[in-house]
Amino acid sequence: MNKIAFITGATAGIGEACAKKLAKIGFDLIISGRRKENLEKLKQKIIADYHVKVLAIELDVRNQKEVESKINSLPKEWIKIDLLLNNAGLAVGVSPVQEGIIDDWERMIDTNLKGLLYITRTISPLMIERKKGQIINITSIAGKEVYPGGNVYCATKHAVDAITKGMRIDLLPHNIKVSSIAPGMVETEFSLVRFKGDEEKAEQVYNGFTPLYAEDIAETVEFIATRPAHVNINDILIMPANQASARDVNRV
Known part of the structure; x- marks a missing residue:
């Protein structure tokens, strides 16, 4: 019987890529996200390419x-979920805090922070019942550093970093491994969302x-996900070779 992975934010970008990768190594998948059409397309592709079981759930983690x-x-x-990948998240806007747009703040807090908590609070007891499981939280370099215009987004990712450490302690007696991955600049829909659909500004981020x-x-x-049972990777900070910090990028 295959292990089961539950992935949030699977409709594009990192979540979609992780779904394909986990299917390739033999996981059955529960993929979730807000865009039903994207989920169904991904479901059919994964079934066709990797011959695993896929359950698609239209889900807003903020609710x-x-x-x-x-x-x-x-x-x-x-219900026997072996791996939870808390991937759903977003950045919205680049306003300084004194000009911040409240709706942007609430979207980031509700998705990045509260959504992760809602999902974890609901799935972790299922793992505790079986005395095994693994949770991987996607954080960010923004959870390690702060940069101009990143105020609330950075705050949410710093919070996720802290919650991950707390989860690791809380779930330790239950044989549940907890890890985090903090990426630097990843070319996905991230910047397009941050700049509210402005494709030109989004493209400039990666020039x-x-x-x-x-x-x-x-x-x-x-x-x-493939480490031996006795090994846990607590935290990985992964950056492009040309990026040294949140602000320092060598562009040519």
Whole structure:
């Protein structure tokens, strides 16, 4: 019987790449996200390419009642979740704090922080019942450093970094491994969302150097997920070769 992975934010970017990578190494998948059409396309592709089972769930992690309802009503054959990948997240806007847009703040806090908590609060007891499991949280270089215009986004990712450390302690007696991956600049929809659909500004973020790609993070997830039972990778900070910190990028 294959292990089961539950992935949030699987409709594009890192989540989609991780779904394909985990399917390739034999995981059955529960893929979730807000874009139903994207989920269904991904589901059909993974089934065709990797011949594993896939359950697609349209889900907004910001909605606590929806999270509880949909996870608690999973079919019996899907509740033995071995791996939770908390990937759903976003940055919105680059305003300085004194000009911050409240709706942007709430979207980031509700998705990056509260959404991760809602999902973890609902799935971790299922792992505790079986005395095994693994949780991987996607954080960010923004969870290690702060940069101009990143105020609230950085705050949410710093919080996720702290929550990850707390989760590792809380779940230690239950044989559940907890890891985090903090990427630097990854070329996905991230900047397009941050700049609210401005494609020109989004493209400029990655000009002049080779960023990370979603597949790089998926390979890192694979590495963590395939360590022996006695090994846990606590935290990985992964950067493009041309990026030394959140602000220092060598562009040519």
